[in-house]
Amino acid sequence: MPVKTRLSGRLARRFTLGVAIAAAVPAVLVAALIVLPFSTRTFWLLAVFAREYSLLGALAALAATAAAVVALRLGARRAGAMTAAVAALCLVATLVPVVTAHHDARRLGVPLSYADYFQRPATTADRGPDATVTYARIGGTELLLDVWRPRSPAEKLGPAVVFVHGGSWTKGRRSMTPRWNEWLTEHGATVFDIDYRLAPPATWTQAPGDVRCAVGWVRRNAVRYGVDAGRIALMGMSAGGHLALLAAYTSGDTVGENAFPPSCETGDTSVSAVVSLYGPYDLAYSYDLAVPWWAAKWLSDGEGRGMVLDFIGGSPEKERAAYKTASPITYLRADVPPTLSIQGGHDQIEYPDDGRRAARLAHEAGASHRYVEIGYAGHAFDLAWGGFGAQMARAEIGDFLRHTIRTG
Known part of the structure; x- marks a missing residue:
C-alpha cells in the first residue's frame, strides 16, 4: 500500500474517531444526569433539563455511534468499538424519557409538538405584570x-x-x-x-x-x-x-x-x-x-x-x-x-x-x-x-x- 494511502487512511481514522469522541462527551453527560441520582441542588436542576431535553443527548449519541462505527471500519478497532459501545448505551438512556413521554401522551390523549420543544424556560416571559x-x-x-x-x-x-x-x-x-x-x-x-x-x-x-x-x-x-x-x-x-x-x-x-x-x-x-x-x-x-x-x-x-x-x-x-x-x-x-x-x-x-x-x-x-x-x-x-x-x-x-x- 502506498505511503500516501496509508497516511490518508490514518488521518481519516483519527478524524472520525475524534468526531465520535467529541459527540460522545455531551451524550455521556446528558445520559449520566438522566441515569445517575443527584446529590446537590445544582445537579437536580441539571437533571430536570437533561430529562426534558434528552432528545439533544440522543442526537449527540446517534452521531457518536455512527462516527465510531465508521472509525471502527477504518481500523480503529479498540477505540472505535469502545466509543461505539458507550455511545450506544447513551443513546438508549437518552431515548428512554422520549419514549416514556410519548407513551404517557398517548395514555392522556395529548399531542406532543416537536415544533414547541425548544422554548425559553418558564422563568422567562415576553411581558410582565400589569x-x-x-x-x-x-x-x-x-x-x-x-x-x-x-x-x-x-x-x-x-x-x-x-x-x-x-x-x-x-x-x-x-x-x-x-x-x-x-x-x-x-x-x-x-x-x-x-x-x-x-x-x-x-x-x-x-x-x-x-x-x-x-x-x-x-x-x-x-x-x-x-x-x-x-x-x-x-x-x-x-x-x-x-x-x-x-x-x-x-x-x-x-x-x-x-x-x-x-x-x-x-x-x-x-x-x-x-x-x-x-x-x-x-x-x-x-x-x-x-x-x-x-x-x-x-x-x-x-x-x-x-x-x-x-x-x-x-x-x-x-x-x-x-x-x-x-x-x-x-x-x-x-x-x-x-x-x-x-x-x-x-x-x-x-x-x-x-x-x-x-x-x-x-x-x-x-x-x-x-x-x-x-x-x-x-x-x-x-x-x-x-x-x-x-x-x-x-x-x-x-x-x-x-x-x-x-x-x-
Missing part, C-alpha cells in the same frame, strides 16, 4: 401580588387564577415563573400571583392564612379587575401546590377554618377549583419516605426535609399534631373543590407515592379529583417550558380549567 398591589399588611410585613390581565379582556366578567409560587416554603417570590402567568392570560384568565410569609421562623400557621387572605381580596375586588367571583381557581407548584390545596380544602371546613383563618379581614375565601403541581398532601408521610443515601445530606439538612423542619418548626416525632393539621389530606372529603394534581413519576424531592395515596383516598371519599403522573419527569419539570412534560401539564391544566372555571 400591576403590583398590596393585598395585606400584617404587622410590619407588606404582602404583595402581581396582577396579570388578558391582553384582550372579555366583555363579561372572566375567570381568575390565584397563583402560589414554590420554593419549599422558605424562598421564592411572586411571578417567579412568569410564563405560567402569561399562558393563563392567553387562555382568558386574570392571574393574581401572590407573595406569602416565608420560613424561618416557622410559618405553617401563617402562610395558609395568607393564601386565603389573597383569595378573599380577589373576591372583594373581583369586579374592579373584570373577574367573576364565582370562577376563581387556586394553582401552585411544590410548596405553593401544598398551600393552594390547604387553602382550598380548609375553606368551609370547621376544623380547617379554625386552624388557618385568613390573615386579613375578609369574607368568603372559597374557590371553584384547585391545581397542584407536585405539591405534598401529607407532610408527615412525605417526610418519612426514605431519603436515598446519595442525597441524604442535601435532602435531610438543606432542601427537602430541612425545609419542612423550617416550615413546621420540628420533626414529625416532635410536632405530629402540627404535621397533621398542616396537611391537605387531613381535610380531603367529598365536597372539596375539583382538584387536578400533576406529579412527576421520577420526582426524588416530592415522591409520587404521596400523590398516589392521596388520589386513592380522594376516590374513596367521592371527591372530584384527577391525578396525573408523568412517568419520566422530575421535580419542577415544567421549568423546561417546551419539554414534553410541560406540554402534557399545560394540556391537562387547560382542559381542567375549561371545565371548572370556563377559561377560553
